[in-house]
Amino acid sequence: MPADWSGAVAIVGAYESPRRRAPGVHPFAIQAECAKGALEDAGLGMQDVDGLATAASFPAEGAREMAVAEIAEYLGIHPRWADGTDIGGAAPVSHAGHAVAAIAAGLAEVVLVTYAACGYSWPHGAPDYLTYAHGPGQWELPYGPSTVATYALAARRHMHDYGTTAEDLAAIAVQCRANASANPHARYTAPVTVDDVLDSPLIADPLHRLDCCVVTDSGGAFVLTSARHAREMGTRPVYVLGFGEALGQVSMSQMWPFTATAAAASGARAYQTAGMRPDEIDCAQLYDSFTITVLLALEDLGFCAKGEGGKFASAGELAPGGRLPINTDGGGLSSNHPGRRGALAVVEAVRQLRGTSPGVRLDSPRTALVHGMGGSLSTSATLILGV
Amino acid sequence: MPGTLARAPGLPPLTDDFSQPYWDAARQGTLLIQRCRTCRRYQFYPRAHCAHCFADDPEWTPASGRGRIHTWTVIRRTPNAEFAADCPYVLAIIELDEGPRMTARIVGESDGIACDRRVRAVFARAGETAVLPDFCLDRG
Numbered sequence: 085m086p087a088d089w090s091g092a093v094a095i096v097g098a099y100e101s102p103r104r105r106a107p108g109v110h111p112f113a114i115q116a117e118c119a120k121g122a123l124e125d126a127g128l129g130m131q132d133v134d135g136l137a138t139a140a141s142f143p144a145e146g147a148r149e150m151a152v153a154e155i156a157e158y159l160g161i162h163p164r165w166a167d168g169t170d171i172g173g174a175a176p177v178s179h180a181g182h183a184v185a186a187i188a189a190g191l192a193e194v195v196l197v198t199y200a201a202c203g204y205s206w207p208h209g210a211p212d213y214l215t216y217a218h219g220p221g222q223w224e225l226p227y228g229p230s231t232v233a234t235y236a237l238a239a240r241r242h243m244h245d246y247g248t249t250a251e252d253l254a255a256i257a258v259q260c261r262a263n264a265s266a267n268p269h270a271r272y273t274a275p276v277t278v279d280d281v282l283d284s285p286l287i288a289d290p291l292h293r294l295d296c297c298v299v300t301d302s303g304g305a306f307v308l309t310s311a312r313h314a315r316e317m318g319t320r321p322v323y324v325l326g327f328g329e330a331l332g333q334v335s336m337s338q339m340w341p342f343t344a345t346a347a348a349a350s351g352a353r354a355y356q357t358a359g360m361r362p363d364e365i366d367c368a369q370l371y372d373s374f375t376i377t378v379l380l381a382l383e384d385l386g387f388c389a390k391g392e393g394g395k396f397a398s399a400g401e402l403a404p405g406g407r408l409p410i411n412t413d414g415g416g417l418s419s420n421h422p423g424r425r426g427a428l429a430v431v432e433a434v435r436q437l438r439g440t441s442p443g444v445r446l447d448s449p450r451t452a453l454v455h456g457m458g459g460s461l462s463t464s465a466t467l468i469l470g471v
Numbered sequence: 472m473p474g475t476l477a478r479a480p481g482l483p484p485l486t487d488d489f490s491q492p493y494w495d496a497a498r499q500g501t502l503l504i505q506r507c508r509t510c511r512r513y514q515f516y517p518r519a520h521c522a523h524c525f526a527d528d529p530e531w532t533p534a535s536g537r538g539r540i541h542t543w544t545v546i547r548r549t550p551n552a553e554f555a556a557d558c559p560y561v562l563a564i565i566e567l568d569e570g571p572r573m574t575a576r577i578v579g580e581s582d583g584i585a586c587d588r589r590v591r592a593v594f595a596r597a598g599e600t601a602v603l604p605d606f607c608l609d610r611g
């Protein structure tokens with residue numbers, strides 16, 4: 085049985101900035117560009133927005149702890165509902181789910197979810213630690229972790245336990261690049277091979293440079309409203325059918341087991357609230373900060389058995405003709421990753437269901453799963469959309 | 472003071488009253504973990520409560536310093552300036568024989584580093600003041 089709110093709220097506007105390099109531009113300006121773009125796509129104006137969600141307190145996002153209030157002020161609006169949940173790159177997916185609850189409860193009618201960062205050009209420096217060196221962090225930061233290293237730790241153990249290979253991981257990067265080749269805005273469009281990935285420099289073994297996402301200056305936004313309101317509008321509504329989120333760990337010593345993530349819990353809740361199974365999903369936008377992020381999500385979200393993600397990817401199942409086409413705009417691995425890919429994953433899922441993807445256009449998909457993964461395989465938010 | 476190993480200060484631990492015994496013991500060459508007085512389970516990292524049963528005030532206890540590499544990576548590049556000069560270095564998750572896992576580096580001989588390989592604690596000076604528990608391959 086789907087949740088009583090399943091299908092009660094729709095995404096009616098979506099926009100991704102075509103920027104990939106914006107030196108000298110403050111990320112708030114890209115926030116405003118994205119907000120305007122998503123509202124125009126919905127046929128709405130800024131005066132219609134009564135709910136706002138954003139996360140913008142990473143250094144290259146420009147805000148501090150009250151990010152959502154800073155962005156509201158910059159946009160010039162005074163929303164009656166706000167969400168500043170910060171669970172890393174999964175945050176915008178989480179915001180979408182929270183917005184559904186708010187709209188279904190009558191706390192807001194038109195919610196704008198915005199995101200922007202100057203991940204590449206930010207001039208003020210930005211270490212990528214998730215905590216301070218006090219409290220729990222005093223037992224991790226002095227050893228010198230980095231974001232890519234934490235994902236590499238998971239990749240290594242997955243290889244050990246299940247025989248996953250560097251070639252399996254590379255197959256994911258190769259597919260995302262193939263999808264990007266059609267996308268005029270993608271950061272990289274030239275095809276790559278498995279050998280190209282393996283020949284790129286190791287950043288943190290076993291992850292190579294091409295196992296890592298691109299780093300861009302960009303953003304994206306989307307607009308949600310009630311299904312009743314959506315049907316009166318001129319655009320094609322994309323309904324939110326299911327949602328789940330889950331918190332794992334922040335310190336890597338607390339990740340247990342090392343080969344599964346909070347996606348198993350967020351995915352189960354998303355399927356349950358949608359009243360759907362994994363084999364009813366036509367396509368997916370899976371968070372691809374690194375190739376291993378995708379591989380773990382394939383397993384945790386039930387698209388294949390635990391340990392089979394490498395074979396699933398290497399067999400071509402992620403291609404447009406495969407069992408689960410993913411990241412059809414090129415994803416974070418090849419198109420766009422300013423900081424929190426979750427916003428852009430939602431935008432691409434909406435475009436795919438409307439038939440307007442700038443990358444690979446699938447044959448009339450009816451359902452899409454969006455999966456956000458934040459921090460160091462820390463947090464997870466999963467959304468199921470349908471038309 | 473154990474100190475045959477040394478490296479740049481990096482990002483020193485910012486200690487507090489609660490954690491000070493851990494860092495003092497490290498300076499003496501002892502790895503401390505915690506054991507719950509109520510459910511008797513071990514935990515790491517240290518906390519003011521037991522994360523298994525939420526009882527207050529778990530007690531410090533010396534660990535054997537023996538364990539296995541649960542997983543590891545070689546950090547060859549880092550965006551974090553404090554550690555750029557250390558590259559390449561081996562970051563690992565160690566599963567202690569007592570059960571909990573901890574983050575550490577593997578120092579010394581790197582040939583043969585692999586998941587599930589046995590390791591033992593060693594203590595490395597980081598800068599002038601901190602001593603960090605690290606691990607090396609256990610050839611014994």
Ligand SMILES: [Zn+2]
Nearest residue numbers: 507510521524
């Ligand atoms: Zn206890």
